[in-house]
Amino acid sequence: MLEFSQLEKYDSIGMYKVYDNWPQIAKQSYESELEPLEFKDIDHIVFSGMGGSGAIGDLFLSVLSKTPIHVSVVKGYVLPKTVDSNTLIVATSVSGNTIETITAVESAKDLRCKVVCFSSGGKLEEICKKNNILHRKIPIHNNPRASFPAYVYSILKTLNSIIPIDQSNIEESITQLEILSKKISTKNLTSSNPSLNLAYWLDGIPLIYYPWGLQAAAIRFKNSIQENMKNHAMTEDVIEACHNGIVSWEKTSNVKPILIQGSEDYVKTKERWIILKNYFNEKGIKFWEINTIQGDVLSKIINLIYLLDFSTIYRAVMNRIDPFPVKSIDYIKDHL
DSSP states (O other): OOOHHHHHHHOTTOHHHHHHTHHHHHHHHHTSOOOOOOOOSOOEEEEEOOHHHHHHHHHHHHHTTTSSOEEEEEOSSOOOTTOOTTEEEEEEESSSOOHHHHHHHHHHTTSSSEEEEEESSHHHHHHHHHHTOEEEEOOOOSSTGGGHHHHHHHHHHHTTTTSOOOHHHHHHHHHHHHHHHHHHSTTOOSTTOHHHHHHHHOOSEEEEEEOTTOHHHHHHHHHHHHHHSOOOOEEEEHHHHTTTGGGGGGSOOSEEEEEEEOTTOOHHHHHHHHHHHHHHHHHTOOOEEEEOOSSOHHHHHHHHHHHHHHHHHHHHHHTTOOSSOOHHHHHHHHTO
16 A cells, blocks of 8 residues: 655655645635625626636536526637626636736726636736736645635635525535545545545546536546646546447557546436446456535535545655656746
């Protein structure tokens, strides 16, 4: 089994310590003194952000998918043409220096939409001050991807007037994080740790299958595998994959399927999971199953992301890789 001394040796800045504290960070962020903002007549929310900040938009897209609010996620420079006076742009850049997000905010200045920005400072804060744009300063926890719960729960606190999630559901999601933390944190480096068990499976190229509604967790998992483990990974919607991607399994490879299944998946989706697993068993293809907890969609996705993220840190350390540095991303930024 993984030993604590390995974490201390290979995780150069102690990312695992931040992940151990995710429940506390979530609670402190939601109970912070951030002033809630009032917005009226909003029928379109655009979440703008890249990387870990983009994952926040994916989360809220899933959470708000069953509400009358139209949600768009922008991972790039250009805002939708449908932006108008009833649109709220929620721009997130943990560093405050993400060029794509800054470009989107600058273009929003000339539109009639409302804008609110979240960052730890940087150029985004300067632009907000200069142009009288609403800004909430949220501290960074180690690095942008590890700061995920701080930003999610700060946004929930700040935008409670337009994000229709009951306070009881938000508090329940934090409680579920606390329960899960006891199982997956570094205080439990035993065979009963589901994140650690998954980490042993994460060799080769993971192919993450997900159902509609859990895309946010799948994309975040892929991104964390790539950033923390420095490993290739892929995602596929399970229904769409049955019309194309499934054919790839007719040829042997080092791709390893991971099935993220929702406790309340659509009945036909549940049927598809059974067929897919039967197919893998008949082909002798080993796969890994992950099931969501019971509860509302916020609790399910946050819980999944916590479990899956931690597994990538464990696997990175097993591979003697420091999960923190992202030299290739730095190279791209330096050449922009």
